[in-house]
Amino acid sequence: MTVSKHSGDPSCGRTPRRTFLADLGFGFTGLVLSAMLNRDGVTRAEEIGGGWAPPNGLPHFAPKAKNVIWLFMVGGVSHVEGFDPKPSLTRYAGKTIAETPLKSVLDSPHNTKNLREFVAGNHAIQPKIYPLQNGFRKRGQSGIEVSDWWSNVGGCIDDIAVVRSMWTTDNDHGAQLQFHTGRHALEGPFPTIGSWIHYGLGSLNDDLPSFVVLGNPLADCCGGMAGHGSSYLGPEHDGVRLEANPDNPLPFASPGPDMFREEQAEEFALLGRLNRMSAVRYPDDPALRARIRSYELAARMQLAVPEVVRFDNERPETQALYGLDQDATRPFGQQCLAARRMVERGVRFVQIFHGSNGGAGAWDAHSNLRAGHTQLCGQVDAPIAGLLKDLKRRGLLDETLVVWASEFGRTPGAQGADGRDHHPFGFSVWLAGGGIKGGVVHGATDELGFHAVENRHYVTDIHATVMHQLGLDPRRLEVPGQKRLEIDLGKPIREILA
Template identity: 70%
Template sequence: MAHDPSCRRFPRRTLLANLGMGATGIALADLLHCDGVAGAATPAAADNVKSAITAGLPHFAPRAKRVIWLFMVGGVSHLESFDPKPELNKYAGKEVKDTPHKAVLESPLTRNVRIAVQNDANGHIRPTLYPLQIGYKKRGQSGIEVSDWFPHVGDCIDDIAVVRSMWTTNDNHGGQLQFHTGRHSLEGPFPTIGSWVHYGLGSENENLPRFVVLGTPLADCCGGQNGHGSDYLGPEHRGIRLNADPKNPIPFAAPPVGVYREEQEAQFDLLRELNGYAAVEYPADDALRARIKSYELAFRMQAAVPESMRFSDESAATRELYGLDNGTTRPFGELCLAARRLAERGVRFVQVYHGSNGGAGAWDAHSNLKTGHANLCAQTDKPIAGLLKDLKSRGLLDETLVVWGTEFGRTPGAQGGNGRDHHPFGFSVWLAGGGVKGGTVHGATDEIGFHAVEHRHYVTDLHATVLHQLGLDTRRLNIPGRKRLEIDYGSPMRDILA
């Protein structure tokens, strides 16, 4: 029976749930109303839920079981991290047109986006090369060049595959959303890589979410919650934010004051029974059942998540490995340790943000690059290396794919005298574990780090690589009625796969 405002009548299911559950039923009805599923599911919502129900198994044998996705917000300089270019020192201060590398400005790879410049006294634009702000050296047996700002990660380089030939199309910080969805931010939000993993694979632990977000998400100007959203896949596939705080890991799911766990268990038992009665008369209402399952998960998380964040269970040596004994490294070290603890407990995709600051991101180095990057690298280098070493010592690295990335690189040219501008033409990411060949470099930029010129990869190639290692074929993750562009699918980077 449809709601009739003239006589204040409600559907029998609504009355049954609200009255039968008392205050809990009323609270649930309010939650369902806020989520837009208080009534019968819309066809689109029902299709999403039905599609999700049919998912859960890999398409072929996977090499990895889970992913830890480390995202540096603001745009890390590839030149001062994993793709150092000595030519910048050789021609520092010279205009690009006065060097042997002047052809980069006329390259067909250069689209109509800004190039970092330095204005002369007359206001004329003069692209000049900016020297490297830190040294670098060959690391590990593989001899891969790594910045001196990453000595700890450099110690792990033989377990890492560096991809130096990424490119994207967004030259502003909407690139943060593009890096996670594969689509330019002007096209609107789309499902993120984490949500595709959630959609494609079942859970390894029914008491924890499949897709968890740690750290401060993207600012609203750069994608906001859509950076870990699911768009047309449905809200059940978006990332769930958790705090790396043993005292308050899931504030949104804390039990009401004065309500004991036994009471909540009884309430959910009754809710399932009542919903079972309703299912007989309303068999197509999959969205309501899916939403109730999400509340049941939140209930189970009340016990499972605090245990996952209990860092006191770790040895002093492990806590030191992540830098928890140091004020500089502790905040990100706690996120990385939480990521490991969640991964080993079966969470499929752990997305870890660093550098979110309510704006473009702390790594956005338009000025004072040397000071800024030095501080940010000091915050992240040891925790990331600790994560890789810890996973490896526990036998988890082979089945856990770790990805490090950022929305774009920084220009070879100077900006403001001591910074670098946004640079989408060529930048670096790296992967480790999960069936990746460590100690390898794939792709290349030109001699000043301007263009990706060898084995060029758009960001969806990274997505396709992640999905492939999880046993998922991106072309088989389609939604009926949703047309995807060819570039949306990407292609796995097979040269870095063992």
């Protein structure tokens, strides 16, 4: 029997206690079948009662995208040497801001007490303006200026919308968690954008996770596992860590080299019996339900995931496009290629971290910025461009939204002899595909790249844009008892929507 999925039905997507316990009688197969039927709108209609229930896995309105690939550079990429070049930094190099004709930036209406203290620097000494450390030029038919460090991505600029007017509030690397949740790290854990997508839309493939994390997660000092966590949405909406490594794709769900499949089947059968006993005693335990689902998914993943990261069945030309033929680009190229193969198979949200190093992140350029950014861009520039080109030629870019971001930018002033400090007051991100306009720039910082001064956007506006393109209204996903602030919800950046 098909259940109506209109938004006014508070029971949409809910599996009642009696139904849940009945399905447990069929073991894991019953659970998976029940989840699939429930996701597709088929269930025991007569048993559905009132009360709150999670979403039904359907978009609120017609979506422009089906999947998201979220590329996050950990540590704070320099925006002024990336996608928002500022030649004035070279023109006034060695001077303080107060010594330049641009000293009015200190009186910006977007200034804050923290910013004034930040500009003053330690012991009230203003940092000297640090010149640009690379070249840049206009690229593509759109003529958008992109630095030489990002020449390959710059070659795809006509498919990209650059947002140059981002801001956040955390001047430390807790901003990494803030970028993913919208809340300051000191306020406590909140659901990440990937978890909201998983919660709102569910899976398109029952053999793979809906929310996958590639690369090392955030360090504990910067959010740790909460950077891909679901907080109060429940553990079933956490990101699942996988490795883009054909030799060990499931380091956290592998049966081990000495385990026979028959032995593992017996283990799962035992776990199933124990979980069913616990479920009868604790029928309303969400952690238990999530654990049972995770065991079943882990069993299916052991068959599905190794095939996803088998890159030897890709053409040599495709492998080279992602940089798999070069030592410097191979690790991140494998992650980007795995992401493409995952979205092909219905993974909703693929989150790729680059630069996680157990601390603040490799992109944290307090010193030696030129050498550090040259090396890091050399690792990711070609694979990201390869991802965009490959998605486009396969017809997947239209339905796959690619987001490139970092937690903040870098200061116009120097830190030490050859670095830049954290800069949350104005920085850049970009989006491509999934119904996003290509070859456009939105927003602006001032002439020094200090403040976001035109069409300013807090980080949750990126979340809202992603959700909008997937057909989700964040207000309709709100969980009772977990009131979200208006700034948590964000607003779609409609100027970059096609």
